[in-house]
Amino acid sequence: MSWEPKIIAFLCNWCSYAGADLAGVSRLRYPPSIRVVRVPCSSRVSPAMILDALKSGADGVLVSGCHPGDCHYLTGNLYARRRFYLLKKLLEFVGLDPERVQFAWVSASEGDVFAKVVTEVTDRIKALGPNTKFRKVLRVEGKS
Amino acid sequence: MSTLTEKIREAAQKVLAEGLAEVVLGYTQGSLPYRNRVTAVNTPEETSRLIWPSFGVLNPANVLHKLKGKKVALISPGCVSRAVVVLCQEGQVKRDEVYLLGVPCPGMLDPSKVRDLGKKILRVEDDFKEKVLVVTSEGEKIVAREELLRQNCLECRHPTPPVYDELLEGEARKPSPSPYQKVEEIEAREVSARWQWFQEAVVSRCIRCYACRNACPLCYCPTCFVDDSRPQWVGKTRDPVDTALYHLVRAYHLAGRCVDCGSCEAACPMDIPLRLLTKKLEKEALSAFSFESGLDPEAPLLLTTFREEDPEDFMITQELKALGKI
Numbered sequence: 001m002s003w004e005p006k007i008i009a010f011l012c013n014w015c016s017y018a019g020a021d022l023a024g025v026s027r028l029r030y031p032p033s034i035r036v037v038r039v040p041c042s043s044r045v046s047p048a049m050i051l052d053a054l055k056s057g058a059d060g061v062l063v064s065g066c067h068p069g070d071c072h073y074l075t076g077n078l079y080a081r082r083r084f085y086l087l088k089k090l091l092e093f094v095g096l097d098p099e100r101v102q103f104a105w106v107s108a109s110e111g112d113v114f115a116k117v118v119t120e121v122t123d124r125i126k127a128l129g130p131n132t133k134f135r136k137v138l139r140v141e142g143k144s
Numbered sequence: 145m146s147t148l149t150e151k152i153r154e155a156a157q158k159v160l161a162e163g164l165a166e167v168v169l170g171y172t173q174g175s176l177p178y179r180n181r182v183t184a185v186n187t188p189e190e191t192s193r194l195i196w197p198s199f200g201v202l203n204p205a206n207v208l209h210k211l212k213g214k215k216v217a218l219i220s221p222g223c224v225s226r227a228v229v230v231l232c233q234e235g236q237v238k239r240d241e242v243y244l245l246g247v248p249c250p251g252m253l254d255p256s257k258v259r260d261l262g263k264k265i266l267r268v269e270d271d272f273k274e275k276v277l278v279v280t281s282e283g284e285k286i287v288a289r290e291e292l293l294r295q296n297c298l299e300c301r302h303p304t305p306p307v308y309d310e311l312l313e314g315e316a317r318k319p320s321p322s323p324y325q326k327v328e329e330i331e332a333r334e335v336s337a338r339w340q341w342f343q344e345a346v347v348s349r350c351i352r353c354y355a356c357r358n359a360c361p362l363c364y365c366p367t368c369f370v371d372d373s374r375p376q377w378v379g380k381t382r383d384p385v386d387t388a389l390y391h392l393v394r395a396y397h398l399a400g401r402c403v404d405c406g407s408c409e410a411a412c413p414m415d416i417p418l419r420l421l422t423k424k425l426e427k428e429a430l431s432a433f434s435f436e437s438g439l440d441p442e443a444p445l446l447l448t449t450f451r452e453e454d455p456e457d458f459m460i461t462q463e464l465k466a467l468g469k470i
């Protein structure tokens with residue numbers, strides 16, 4: 001069996017979660033790589049949550065919210081966009097493979113976009129292989 | 145012409161005598177020639193202890209919260225004034241509760257650069273312009289100031305305080321023409337070399353004493369995320385992943401807030417080049433959002449505002465769209 005990455009997908013309740021649902025009811029095919037965490041808004045996702053997912057063993061993280069202008073809370077996604085931009089730059093800077101953390105806009109009507117995004121993200125993370133850099137394994141001090 | 149120290153004493157005396165503030169936060173000589181202290185002075189007589197420091201490496205704005213309820217004057221080079229501005233923007237301090245005694249800053253020296261000049265350092269004489277005379281147990285040395293300056297002073301964009309109530313006379317350093325050179329050196333490396341740098345220079349050496357956090361004037365959360373236990377973001381051991389997570393989130397929490405005062409680095413017992421992480425975020429905030437911290441107490445903070453046209457080409461959906469895939 002080929003290795004399937006584990007990707008934590010933080011999906012905003014109002015758009016991307018519904019988009020994922022639509023992909024499901026439309027019977028669109030995409031890799032079984034994601035584990036969905038439903039969040040009220042993309043701006044609910046903090047950098048610590050993203051890093052914690054990686055630390056806990058995820059191979060990648062996808063955060064997806066409503067398109068600009070569509071956020072249920074009007075502008076949550078626009079605040080989030082700034083934060084994610086900075087986080088991505090910081091992760092790149094310290095040499096954490098930038099492809100492991102991805103951000104997307106997917107609306108409730110874009111089931112097909114959701115399926116394509118998951119397929120693409122999965123392919124990219126597959127190419128990188130398992131997350132070994134930022135995964136916490138229990139160690140005994142002094143031994144590796 | 146009087147020295148900066150004389151001007152500071154005179155101005156501090158006036159501030160206390162006229163009741164413009166109840167306390168003056170400034171610097172005094174420390175126990176070693178290359179150590180200066182942050183000190184609170186309460187009476188006009190005590191102002192004679194104040195100095196303009198060569199080694200004022202800890203930011204006095206860090207102790208403002210201990211003086212809550214009092215009107216405090218701060219001896220403020222650029223980075224101190226800017227830290228106070230950020231505290232005002234964040235509602236931690238009211239602008240009219242502080243009196244900023246601005247100093248056009250000639251930059252400060254790095255204690256570790258001076259310490260390395262001899263077995264025992266007996267005396268340091270700084271002209272605050274070009275030269276420093278260092279008297280060691282082996283003899284005297286005259287060193288160019290530029291060689292002894294702290295890295296953050298070499299990279300400082302605002303030696304003259306952008307906000308003040310009174311500005312002392314004097315000549316400030318010129319704003320750095322290449323503030324991001326060190327950051328760019330890291331950026332130019334391959335992904336794996338950058339990871340190696342992060343591990344070797346930062347993560348593996350850090351003992352997680354949190355001195356960097358405690359020294360920072362802008363790390364004031366009553367409960368820091370590292371002390372949360374449910375969820376526990378950071379484990380209690382020196383696991384490298386936990387340490388890396390600490391450094392990433394610490395730097396990130398300072399995005400658009402850090403004023404590059406260098407306190408964190410000065411406090412670090414392991415000489416970790418911590419500022420590179422915050423400096424990287426400073427660089428991104430400037431280039432992507434034309435934002436600089438601590439310039440205007442009325443302005444919004446970097447992350448409490450946005451622009452419609454903020455960059456989004458880093459997002460996978462925008463990338464796929466550009467490729468015609470969606």
Ligand code: SF4
Pocket residue numbers: 221222223224249250251252296297298300301302303304317404405
């Ligand atoms: S960072 Fe700038 S303002 Fe602060 S001490 Fe150095 S030169 Fe002065």
Ligand code: SF4
Pocket residue numbers: 349350351352353354355356357411412413414415416418
């Ligand atoms: S002060 Fe230095 S050693 Fe201590 S936690 Fe900060 S980086 Fe680590």
Ligand code: SF4
Pocket residue numbers: 203359360361362363398401402403404405406407408409419422
């Ligand atoms: S992170 Fe360091 S340089 Fe930035 S404000 Fe805090 S102590 Fe100063």
Ligand code: FES
Pocket residue numbers: 012013014015016040041042043065066070071072073074076077
């Ligand atoms: S509600 Fe969907 S991003 Fe804010």
